[in-house]
Amino acid sequence: MADRGGHGGPAFLAKRALARAIGVASRRSGRGGGTTLPGRVLLRLEPEAIARLGARLTGGATIVSATNGKTTTAGMIAAILAAEGRPPVHNRAGSNMTWGVATALLEQRGSEGLFEVDEAWLPRVAEQLTPRLIVLGNLFRDQLDRYGEMEALAEEWAKAVVAAPAGTGLALNADDPLIADLGRDPDTERPRDGVLYFGIEDHSQALPELQHAFDAKHCRRCGHPYAYEVAFVGHLGHYSCPNCGAQRPRPEVAATRIELRGMEGSTTTVRVPGGEIEVELPLPGLYNVYNALAAIAAGLRLGVDADRIAAALRGMRAAFGRVETIPIGDGRVSILLIKNPAGANEVLRTLAQEGEVDLWIGLNDRIADGRDVSWIWDADFEVLAGAVRRVTCAGTRAPEMALRLKYAGWPEESIAVVPGIETALDAAVAASPGRLFALPTYTALLELRKLLADRGLAKEFWR
Ligand SMILES: [Zn+2]
Numbered sequence: 103m104a105d106r107g108g109h110g111g112p113a114f115l116a117k118r119a120l121a122r123a124i125g126v127a128s129r130r131s132g133r134g135g136g137t138t139l140p141g142r143v144l145l146r147l148e149p150e151a152i153a154r155l156g157a158r159l160t161g162g163a164t165i166v167s168a169t170n171g172k173t174t175t176a177g178m179i180a181a182i183l184a185a186e187g188r189p190p191v192h193n194r195a196g197s198n199m200t201w202g203v204a205t206a207l208l209e210q211r212g213s214e215g216l217f218e219v220d221e222a223w224l225p226r227v228a229e230q231l232t233p234r235l236i237v238l239g240n241l242f243r244d245q246l247d248r249y250g251e252m253e254a255l256a257e258e259w260a261k262a263v264v265a266a267p268a269g270t271g272l273a274l275n276a277d278d279p280l281i282a283d284l285g286r287d288p289d290t291e292r293p294r295d296g297v298l299y300f301g302i303e304d305h306s307q308a309l310p311e312l313q314h315a316f317d318a319k320h321c322r323r324c325g326h327p328y329a330y331e332v333a334f335v336g337h338l339g340h341y342s343c344p345n346c347g348a349q350r351p352r353p354e355v356a357a358t359r360i361e362l363r364g365m366e367g368s369t370t371t372v373r374v375p376g377g378e379i380e381v382e383l384p385l386p387g388l389y390n391v392y393n394a395l396a397a398i399a400a401g402l403r404l405g406v407d408a409d410r411i412a413a414a415l416r417g418m419r420a421a422f423g424r425v426e427t428i429p430i431g432d433g434r435v436s437i438l439l440i441k442n443p444a445g446a447n448e449v450l451r452t453l454a455q456e457g458e459v460d461l462w463i464g465l466n467d468r469i470a471d472g473r474d475v476s477w478i479w480d481a482d483f484e485v486l487a488g489a490v491r492r493v494t495c496a497g498t499r500a501p502e503m504a505l506r507l508k509y510a511g512w513p514e515e516s517i518a519v520v521p522g523i524e525t526a527l528d529a530a531v532a533a534s535p536g537r538l539f540a541l542p543t544y545t546a547l548l549e550l551r552k553l554l555a556d557r558g559l560a561k562e563f564w565r
Pocket residue numbers: 321322323324325326343344345346347348
């Protein structure tokens with residue numbers, strides 16, 4: 103009776119019912135944090151629950167992982183599938199551990215699954231779900247105290263890819279050498295069956311020089327450092343190995359012409375198999391172009407027509423909340439999450455296109471942020487040194503943030519330190535009558551959202 107792939111016998115049905123009931127009770131009692139409680143309970147009762155429930159997805163499951171952008175990418179794929187009349191079972195932003203996946207499977211109905219999965223949990227979730235498609239965006243240095251070296255993570259991912267059944271589709275970033283290599287069949291040295299690569303080919307978007315956050319990447323075949331022709335975001339770019347000759351694979355989904363329009367978004371011409379599409383994104387920055395390329399590759403692999411994909415992306419709003427603008431007082435606050443050097447660099451680079459800016463930076467060092475905040479010294483705050491009118495530093499590590507900004511050459515008289523999130527926000531808003539850009543780390547973002555929600559400020563997502 104304990105068939106792993108089946109819907110489960112009576113015992114499993116009872117466990118499922120109990121976990122659901124606990125979810126309902128938890129929501130009724132109005133306690134926060136109840137959102138993934140049913141999944142936690144179910145996994146405690148039945149460790150194989152994801153495999154059992156996942157087997158009901160007759161249209162298969164797609165898994166999305168990356169250090170940066172997985173929520174946005176998954177949101178884009180969800181919009182593409184919805185436009186196709188195939189709304190997926192989809193875990194919500196941030197609920198990207200096993201219990202988030204289990205909760206979505208428990209509480210939503212649908213024939214297709216789409217799961218954003220935390221980097222460290224990818225192998226376990228992939229093993230349970232036997233996905234139809236795995237979408238991998240990038241591996242950046244992030245919260246080292248939690249995960250250890252990203253090369254070790256790449257090894258784990260490689261094992262997960264090898265363990266996946268033949269025929270599992272892969273959408274891989276050709277511009278991240280650690281990711282791209284996962285699509286190589288080590289026996290034949292050719293791309294595996296079912297791999298679709300995406301990447302950027304517009305050299306006008308190259309970084310003038312390698313950034314602080316650039317970690318030298320070593321060839322996964324021979325260990326020699328890669329040589330870079332261009333880099334676009336952190337270590338994402340065009341590389342080759344001078345020792346063994348390993349090359350960046352040529353992507354079939356490629357951004358050939360990119361026009362960035364600061365905070366407003368971008369227009370990108372994308373080469374796809376058999377043609378070209380024009381992609382209008384309502385989200386800023388080159389990092390979101392990468393997210394869109396991942397979503398386009400995924401959509402194509404899932405059988406969606408290229409023109410319909412373009413329409414879905416155009417019609418999308420930032421409903422998944424990585425960037426949102428909220429009216430407050432006479433002005434507005436635009437929120438951009440920062441959590442690691444590469445992601446922060448993209449935010450800083452986008453802000454640098456805005457002219458003079460007012461900022462609020464919330465740096466926390468709680469567990470979900472990573473206790474070690476030394477990463478701020480690897481982010482290029484220098485690029486905004488000449489463009490900041492005023493910055494308010496908040497959060498548990500506000501003084502260290504202020505110190506970092508002084509070293510980055512930001513004028514000392516423009517920097518204020520106000521550790522309390524609420525007082526700091528009010529001070530920053532009072533000092534910035536127009537638009538304020540708020541750059542919180544993860545838990546500072548949660549505090550900020552709660553604060554704004556408590557004040558009844560309607561969320562107006564960015565257009
Ligand atoms: Zn090599």
